[in-house]
Amino acid sequence: LHENNNNCCSFEDYKLTTDWLLNRTNLRPKVAVICGSGLGLLADAVSNKVSFRYQDIPNFPVSTVPGHEGCLVFGTVDETPCVFMQGRVHLYEGYSLCQVTFPIRMFKLMGVESVIVTNAAGGICPDFKVGDIMVIKDHINLPGFAGEHPLCGPNDERFGIRFPCMSDAYSKQMRRLAVDVGTDLGCSNFIREGVYCMVSGPNFETIAEARMLLVLGCDAVGMSTVPEVTVAKHCGLRVLGLSLITNKVSVDYSREEKVNYEEVLQISKMRAEVLQKIVTQLISRLQQQSINTH
Numbered sequence: 595l596h597e598n599n600n601n602c603c604s605f606e607d608y609k610l611t612t613d614w615l616l617n618r619t620n621l622r623p624k625v626a627v628i629c630g631s632g633l634g635l636l637a638d639a640v641s642n643k644v645s646f647r648y649q650d651i652p653n654f655p656v657s658t659v660p661g662h663e664g665c666l667v668f669g670t671v672d673e674t675p676c677v678f679m680q681g682r683v684h685l686y687e688g689y690s691l692c693q694v695t696f697p698i699r700m701f702k703l704m705g706v707e708s709v710i711v712t713n714a715a716g717g718i719c720p721d722f723k724v725g726d727i728m729v730i731k732d733h734i735n736l737p738g739f740a741g742e743h744p745l746c747g748p749n750d751e752r753f754g755i756r757f758p759c760m761s762d763a764y765s766k767q768m769r770r771l772a773v774d775v776g777t778d779l780g781c782s783n784f785i786r787e788g789v790y791c792m793v794s795g796p797n798f799e800t801i802a803e804a805r806m807l808l809v810l811g812c813d814a815v816g817m818s819t820v821p822e823v824t825v826a827k828h829c830g831l832r833v834l835g836l837s838l839i840t841n842k843v844s845v846d847y848s849r850e851e852k853v854n855y856e857e858v859l860q861i862s863k864m865r866a867e868v869l870q871k872i873v874t875q876l877i878s879r880l881q882q883q884s885i886n887t888h
């Protein structure tokens with residue numbers, strides 16, 4: 595299974611892992627949360643926890659970078675059954691996009707309906723400040739343009755159609771809810787909306803690349819999220835994306851500051867608590883909305 599090629603995971607692989615996990619917990623999650631770099635603390639708000647280390651779960655890709663604990667946590671948030679991924683895997687770690695997105699299809703088979711994807715990202719938009727939280731309204735799949743795309747290869751109709759529409763990948767209702775929750779929690783001065791661009795990494799951007807991304811209409815840049823969101827949308831999951839702006843990306847040759855991963859983790863840890871409040875409130879209100887509409 596762990597070969598670096600697309601379509602290395604079959605329906606049976608996803609099913610096996612799903613059944614393995616569901617046989618070990620009574621929880622049937624409705625919401626899945628992926629915690630980005632340094633954001634594992636988001637799972638601390640969960641009650642009735644049952645945790646599994648990625649290395650113990652059959653077929654599950656194992657995180658190799660610091661700030662990604664590699665723990666799958668089942669539990670409840672205000673009565674809503676949830677599953678949190680404390681850490682993800684990335685393309686630059688040497689995983690195929692099929693492996694990177696493995697948890698998404700597993701969530702689908704588990705009965706998850708909504709996915710909240712979080713990440714640490716560099717701010718391209720000149721107005722963004724370090725510590726801002728960007729609600730993702732759209733994305734640019736830069737590796738996808740070059741054929742590095744999680745849906746390349748034979749299409750499995752059990753998950754979705756061959757040519758999925760991506761113009762509404764990020765649920766408008768969830769985006770509105772995120773902004774409302776942020777405002778109610780007194781965070782409106784650092785809640786933004788914008789376009790996330792994925793690059794493969796692992797290096798941070800050159801100045802010329804950053805300038806290109808600015809011209810292309812990117813507000814933030816990172817090395818994750820887009821494959822997960824693409825596969826989630828393909829299989830009919832409702833998606834919310836939240837980027838924590840951990841650093842400003844320099845578009846100016848005269849600036850001397852240099853980005854590094856320690857700084858990314860430091861800002862993530864600093865903001866994780868407030869992001870945790872936003873995510874837990876969001877899950878509670880989602881539950882409330884679904885009660886009101888059913």
Ligand SMILES: O=P(O)(O)O[C@H]1O[C@H](CO)[C@@H](O)[C@H]1O
Nearest residue numbers: 630631713714816817818858
């Ligand atoms: O997107 P997450 O997983 O939050 O991680 C981000 O942080 C790392 C670089 O600082 C990259 O992996 C980038 O994608």
Ligand SMILES: Nc1nc2[nH]cnc2c(=O)[nH]1
Nearest residue numbers: 714715716815816817858
């Ligand atoms: N590519 C990229 N990923 C990031 N993740 C956190 N900050 C950054 C950044 O500046 N660039």
